[in-house]
Amino acid sequence: MSEAVKLPTPVENGRKWAALRDVAIGAGVIFVIWLGLRILRDPEAFAGMGPLAGKLLQALLAIVLGIGGIWALFIVVNALVEDLPARVAVILRPWVFVLPALAVVGVYLVYPAIRTIIQSFTEVPEGGGVLSNYTDAFADPAVQIALRNNVIWLLVAPTAAVVIGLAFAALADRVKYESLAKTFVFVPLAISMVGASVIWGFVYAWRVPGQPQVGIINAVIQYFGGEPLAFLQEIPINTFAMIVIMIWLQVGFAMVILSAAIKGVPVELTEAARIDGASELQNFFKILIPSIRGSIITVFTTIAIAVLKVFDIVFVLTGGNLETEVIALRMFDAMFRFRNFGQATAMAVILFVAVIPIMVVNVRNLRKQGIGA
Amino acid sequence: MKKRKWSIALVALALLLAACGGSGDTTTTASGGAEPTTTASGGAEPTTTADGSGTVGETAYEHLNQAMAGDFEGTSVEIVAQWAPDGAEAVSFDAALQPFRDATGIDVVFEPTVEYETALQVRVDGGNAPDIAQIAQPGKMVQYAEAGALVNLSEWFNVDQLTTDLCCGFVDLGSHDGSLYGVYWKTDVKSIVWYPIQGFADNGYEPPTTWDEMIALSDQIVADGNGSPWCISIESEAADGWVATDWMEDILLRTAPPEIYTQWYNHEIPFNHPEVLEAAEYMHQIWFTDGYAYGGNTYINATFIGNTQDPMFDPAGPQCWMQKQAAWIPGFWGENKDFTDPAEWPNQPGEDVGFFYFPTIEEEFGSPVLGAADMFVMFNDRPEVRALLEYLATPESSAPWIERGGFLAANKNVPADSYTYPNDQLAAMTAEATTFGFDASDLMPADVGAGTFWSGMVEWVGANGEGTEEIFQSIEDSWPTG
Numbered sequence: 001m002s003e004a005v006k007l008p009t010p011v012e013n014g015r016k017w018a019a020l021r022d023v024a025i026g027a028g029v030i031f032v033i034w035l036g037l038r039i040l041r042d043p044e045a046f047a048g049m050g051p052l053a054g055k056l057l058q059a060l061l062a063i064v065l066g067i068g069g070i071w072a073l074f075i076v077v078n079a080l081v082e083d084l085p086a087r088v089a090v091i092l093r094p095w096v097f098v099l100p101a102l103a104v105v106g107v108y109l110v111y112p113a114i115r116t117i118i119q120s121f122t123e124v125p126e127g128g129g130v131l132s133n134y135t136d137a138f139a140d141p142a143v144q145i146a147l148r149n150n151v152i153w154l155l156v157a158p159t160a161a162v163v164i165g166l167a168f169a170a171l172a173d174r175v176k177y178e179s180l181a182k183t184f185v186f187v188p189l190a191i192s193m194v195g196a197s198v199i200w201g202f203v204y205a206w207r208v209p210g211q212p213q214v215g216i217i218n219a220v221i222q223y224f225g226g227e228p229l230a231f232l233q234e235i236p237i238n239t240f241a242m243i244v245i246m247i248w249l250q251v252g253f254a255m256v257i258l259s260a261a262i263k264g265v266p267v268e269l270t271e272a273a274r275i276d277g278a279s280e281l282q283n284f285f286k287i288l289i290p291s292i293r294g295s296i297i298t299v300f301t302t303i304a305i306a307v308l309k310v311f312d313i314v315f316v317l318t319g320g321n322l323e324t325e326v327i328a329l330r331m332f333d334a335m336f337r338f339r340n341f342g343q344a345t346a347m348a349v350i351l352f353v354a355v356i357p358i359m360v361v362n363v364r365n366l367r368k369q370g371i372g373a
Numbered sequence: 374m375k376k377r378k379w380s381i382a383l384v385a386l387a388l389l390l391a392a393c394g395g396s397g398d399t400t401t402t403a404s405g406g407a408e409p410t411t412t413a414s415g416g417a418e419p420t421t422t423a424d425g426s427g428t429v430g431e432t433a434y435e436h437l438n439q440a441m442a443g444d445f446e447g448t449s450v451e452i453v454a455q456w457a458p459d460g461a462e463a464v465s466f467d468a469a470l471q472p473f474r475d476a477t478g479i480d481v482v483f484e485p486t487v488e489y490e491t492a493l494q495v496r497v498d499g500g501n502a503p504d505i506a507q508i509a510q511p512g513k514m515v516q517y518a519e520a521g522a523l524v525n526l527s528e529w530f531n532v533d534q535l536t537t538d539l540c541c542g543f544v545d546l547g548s549h550d551g552s553l554y555g556v557y558w559k560t561d562v563k564s565i566v567w568y569p570i571q572g573f574a575d576n577g578y579e580p581p582t583t584w585d586e587m588i589a590l591s592d593q594i595v596a597d598g599n600g601s602p603w604c605i606s607i608e609s610e611a612a613d614g615w616v617a618t619d620w621m622e623d624i625l626l627r628t629a630p631p632e633i634y635t636q637w638y639n640h641e642i643p644f645n646h647p648e649v650l651e652a653a654e655y656m657h658q659i660w661f662t663d664g665y666a667y668g669g670n671t672y673i674n675a676t677f678i679g680n681t682q683d684p685m686f687d688p689a690g691p692q693c694w695m696q697k698q699a700a701w702i703p704g705f706w707g708e709n710k711d712f713t714d715p716a717e718w719p720n721q722p723g724e725d726v727g728f729f730y731f732p733t734i735e736e737e738f739g740s741p742v743l744g745a746a747d748m749f750v751m752f753n754d755r756p757e758v759r760a761l762l763e764y765l766a767t768p769e770s771s772a773p774w775i776e777r778g779g780f781l782a783a784n785k786n787v788p789a790d791s792y793t794y795p796n797d798q799l800a801a802m803t804a805e806a807t808t809f810g811f812d813a814s815d816l817m818p819a820d821v822g823a824g825t826f827w828s829g830m831v832e833w834v835g836a837n838g839e840g841t842e843e844i845f846q847s848i849e850d851s852w853p854t855g
Contacts (some may be wrong), residue, residue: 051449051482125854141847142828206675208668208684230671233835319611321831322674336491338820339516340853 019083026076029069036065070100113352116345123342133346143347146325149239150354153310153326157246158303162296164247165254169262170284172255182255189252193312200245201317204231235323242313242324250306254299261295262288294369301362308355327351432767433534440760446478448757454507454747455489461704461779469773473764479757488611497522502752505762508555509747510815511546512822517750518549524751526553529759535766540785541809547748555748556766557783559774561699562799563619563812564742565728567682572691580729584627587695587732588658591665594694601667603659604685604693606676607834614827616678617834618814619743620660620697625652626741626810627734638813640852644821645845653841655734661838667693670837679705686720697731699745700795701779723794730802739807745815746783818853825851 039045046054081092124132137143172178205215209228213219218228231241273287311328318324331347334340456462463485470481486492496502508514517523536544539557547555581587591602607616629648636642667684684692703722720726733740749765764770768787774780781796792800814822829848
């Protein structure tokens with residue numbers, strides 16, 4: 001490419017014309033996009049077409065303008081960079097493709113995150129200090145319960161999901177209908193948290209003892225002469241009943257990843273161990289698990305992050321009542337029910353800080369495996 | 374139960390749509406907000422046209438008269454309200470808007486939403502507010518007003534007319550800092566107790582008229598081995614516990630002077646003031662006396678409010694006998710709930726099931742009623758929007774819903790004989806009431822009124838009525854400072 005810099009003059013002239021042409025095209029593209037946006041912003045533009053047709057046309061124009069506009073801009077900017085001297089072009093070209101992504105991440109992720117952190121210190125009640133959102137939060141019994149519950153969730157859910165998932169992966173590895181067996185465990189992963197909560201809401205349903213039980217568990221309990229149990233009302237069973245739902249959802253994920261990892265363990269390794277007289281259990285604990293340690297950590301941390309952010313299950317089933325509060329729900333309530341932005345942002349920051357160590361472990365582990373750069 | 378889960382699943386979708394709509398519509402509202410200065414001034418002229426045509430009956434409202442004269446034909450107004458999709462209320466509300474549509478040619482768009490309050494908040498925050506929104510909590514109106522989101526009605530609304538029309542101090546409740554923001558339209562009276570008429574007759578029970586009689590009747594039912602006297606439950610979507618707060622408020626109105634009630638929700642006295650704890654004792658007596666509440670405290674916490682009274686309609690005879698709930702509850706009765714046609718209800722209010730006034734406790738405090746009410750507020754100022762809001766201030770706007778049943782107007786100039794059962798009785802009850810207590814939890818800061826007061830009640834029920842003082846103390850502690 002370095003020779004290209006010393007091109008003869010006619011070509012350089014041609015390049016100047018090309019640059020001019022590209023600038024003109026660029027200006028044209030920007031004008032068209034601007035025009036399109038103007039039409040989109042004009043409430044009268046689609047007024048004559050009836051509500052549905054107008055909305056549809058508006059949406060269509062937005063999609064065409066959005067996708068086509070970005071596409072055209074990329075091509076134009078790329079062409080403009082090509083028009084520059086090659087040495088500069090080489091340096092600039094990657095940025096053409098990376099900058100939009102960086103801008104999107106910056107505007108929609110970094111900026112709000114920073115603003116949230118700042119707000120948590122500035123949106124304080126009258127007469128409160130900089131830290132008052134945090135001191136208020138930690139003094140609030142509901143938040144204390146939420147923190148305690150998040151710890152319980154964090155201890156129980158990822159551990160159980162990994163243990164069950166691993167056991168299933170190891171056992172299914174030796175079954176003839178492995179994929180069918182795995183499908184059953186995997187399916188819940190496709191269900192949304194809200195959907196799962198609705199399903200389990202029925203599983204846990206309670207009716208007055210002696211009445212026909214709608215919930216499958218209580219129906220069984222009552223059939224065998226037991227006293228129906230209000231799983232979602234009884235403290236502390238309610239929290240654990242909801243953790244079970246999370247485990248049910250996440251076991252499939254753990255199983256799939258760990259199953260793949262197990263299949264990646266060289267057969268020679270386990271065979272050698274067997275020849276050396278290792279029992280199946282020894283083989284499992286001393287050969288298999290150390291071999292897939294990295295995958296186990298990845299699965300554990302991924303589920304742990306999901307668990308720390310748990311919201312939907314509690315929101316649907318108990319609304320955080322009866323000592324089932326969790327941080328994310330507290331944040332939602334502070335934001336949308338109490339309109340207390342200071343509290344809401346403080347909760348967001350607490351959650352954010354809690355996730356960081358797990359993220360660090362996760363990223364480190366991925367790097368060790370050579371996945372992340 | 375089922376209803377709630379689906380509604381929550383839909384919220385996510387609704388929020389998503391609201392968020393998507395945000396970018397496109399933002400400008401609509403923004404420019405819509407900027408324009409009215411021109412349109413409104415242009416709208417001043419048509420008054421002459423309205424006078425000139427003179428085909429429609431004049432109302433006391435300027436923009437409504439113009440609309441009736443067809444000045445805003447072809448325009449469209451969006452109105453939102455909490456009445457859930459498929460519910461009888463949403464259908465009735467839509468019916469109430471129809472005469473306005475027919476008379477003015479304005480396309481009034483009403484699409485029921487789920488998780489209404491959150492959805493509305495998201496739309497307002499996103500600059501995509503509807504033209505008119507129904508609001509049930511006066512505190513919410515104050516919030517929106519202070520955020521500058523609401524149109525100040527005092528500048529053009531015929532407030533004098535409204536003051537003559539509305540009952541129960543609703544003009545004051547719709548105002549903030551001396552300006553009118555909300556027009557009250559619909560009220561609910563909560564101070565009633567439903568009971569099975571035939572069951573009462575068969576057993577020789579009489580609807581009680583005093584608290585002591587009510588307790589005596591409860592004991593009688595227990596002694597007769599007729600199941601539990603009370604049907605109570607408080608599970609309600611994301612609002613578990615509000616039924617319990619109504620009980621507290623209704624009792625407090627009967628055991629303390631109205632000033633105490635006002636001071637209580639304004640936090641001029643502590644939340645756990647001795648008068649309030651005394652009221653809690655009365656409530657405790659009914660809720661937690663062994664054998665009184667059907668299914669005990671677990672049933673109270675685990676049962677959706679729409680299913681509270683199901684045992685009252687048990688084929689084997691009532692398993693519980695009294696339910697304190699507002700007049701909308703018959704919409705949930707019966708197996709095949711065809712909400713749109715009350716004639717299809719298997720348990721006919723007034724024939725199979727009746728109600729009595731939640732009795733006076735202490736003579737000196739008379740016979741108060743506890744109620745709530747819905748108002749409309751305006752986010753976007755356009756003449757056709759003004760016309761619709763003015764229409765909703767007229768007694769005529771109540772007529773279609775009254776005809777369909779289940780509506781009690783905030784407008785006291787609605788002809789009393791237009792009401793049918795049960796609202797004829799409720800209207801009379803309201804007219805005779807010594808005090809109209811507006812639902813206090815709606816007047817408290819949301820942190821308490823829609824937060825710790827609700828969750829505290831759930832906790833109290835969970836503990837089967839133990840630790841009353843601690844729970845009320847913790848609600849007091851949660852009151853926001855500053």
